[in-house]
Amino acid sequence: MSNSTEFETFQANGCVPDVEKNHMEALREIATNRSVVMSAEQFEKLYLSPHNKVKGELRQTYGNPTPMALVGFLLCLQPLSCTLMGWRGASNFAASIIPAYFFLGGLLMFVSGLLEWVLGNSFSSIVFSSVGCFWFTFGGILCPSFGTYGFYAKDGEPMQSGLADPGFNASLGFFLVSFGLYALVLLVCSLRTNVVFVLIFLTLVPAFSCLGAAFWYMAEDIAGTTATVTTLFQAGGAVLFVTCACGWYILLAIMLAIVDFPLQLPVGDLSTVIKGRSERD
Template sequence: TSPSTTRCSSTSFIIIWGLLITASKTNGICIISTPKHKGQRTMDHKEQIHEVRSHSHHHNGNGNGHHRPRGPPPPAHGPYDYADEYISPQMSRDDALRRVKTAGSISISPELFEKLYLSPQNNVKGDLRKTFGNPTPIAIVGFLISLTPLSCDLMGWRGAGGSGAAGIGSYFFFGGLLMFVGGLLEWVLGNTFPSVVFTTFGAYWLSFGATLNPSFAAFSSYAPPGAASGAEGLATKGFNASFGFFTLAMGMITVVFLVCSLRTNIVFFIIFLTLVPTFALITAAYWFLAMDFAGNSAFAAKLLEAAGACAFVTCMAGWYLIFAILLASLDFPLDLPVGDLSRVIRGKSEMSRV
């Protein structure tokens, strides 16, 4: 063999060896073959991977002088577990893809999970959370686009009024549709608490919109015989007393949500904390109207205005929460704290393990 051929072979070997080292630094799986001398056994796949990674770690320039020893790799589940990185030639295509996806998955902290899903982290089967997006912001947007204008209507800003009748469309398609879809998707992902919250309020917005819609005859059914308009039913004792029980029931379930939210975060807790007096004030307003519609109209208007103020505080907390969740979803450099409570009030199962 000529000297030039020998030099070319040596150069090619050095280039190939450098490429293998570079690939190993990027955590790629490289299978190499070393010259087999007489009496030397051939390394299996795990040993070859360990050989490349040991060599690359020795040359990584970290300056600490430490590297993993050469030779057979440690057993699985030891200090260096290669179980998620090793792909056997006998594996099927699906098993290999599943192994690669497992090795490349990213786990999030319990604090970030609670921030994104408004629920303490729980273990569920399957990888749906890795397959689908986070439905929590969808439901929150539907809630905010419905409640924010309604709170302004109740406070009478810029001449608004009519108990929010102008927002019937948003109650159906934002509050009802988005919150119900978001709640169902949370249920699919195994997030019980947010799924119950979102579907409950989604149904509330659909019910509220249907009550204000004349097509459902909710108030016209109470109109006295011979009334010129079905809207006269809004001033009857029966309608106001009956609708007051509906808002009372919503206030009761909101109290339950308030207690449960102590395991989520401060912002979510504030949302329920301000919703409870909102429903209480609305209930009181309708019951005062039921007692004497004409005589208590002015006082009921004040109660509804106070309810609108409480709901507006709810909206401000909600807008902050949706902003924080979307920033975290995009891995934005700005991180808005929400006051994680999942580690402050520990769960029953966690306390039993201590």
């Protein structure tokens, strides 16, 4: 009887030689307990958040919501940046895509933020949910149904006249500058993630500063400021275009990593450069 026939007979009778049995049990144990162990660099690249330890295996059970948030962010910011620069005659803050501000920038990013929270990724959860709420707010400001600028319209004048009211423009300027300040806070915190993510916040700060300043100039309603306002809008749009370029790059890098593509794009890991306080203690 050959060795293979003998082994098949043992298998049929439920008997396996000790060597083969131990080998198969070892393989079974490896297959059962096998898990993907990510380095700190891989983790911050996929989740845009410093690596942290959480209970459970939710990150291995569920998918990665990070690219979903980036998609919503980019599909709103890209047309907005082009509109601010006035490309191909685009104007009015891309009001034609107000639904995208709600359902892509707002809903998609907010849901992604909640999913990041479930996975225990606090930083990315805060970033995505707050920026998602910004898109909800921005869409609401532009949507006539909310009546935000109509509140500033004088009696007997159409709702759109409120867009030129100094009070409306000054208030909107404060909102945009405040969001620029928030982006500065995120910039400091992102120094423990990667270079590309840092560049996103680094460009958001001057972009929102330009937009806020533009609305403040509009609120002054001084003759000769039209050219300055246009320049500030174009400058803000140009900087946001750079933000989008960084966003598209990091989205592609994450997607390539998710599908285990042979080519991987570097994002400039900073998690090992700037050590956390807990790592130093």
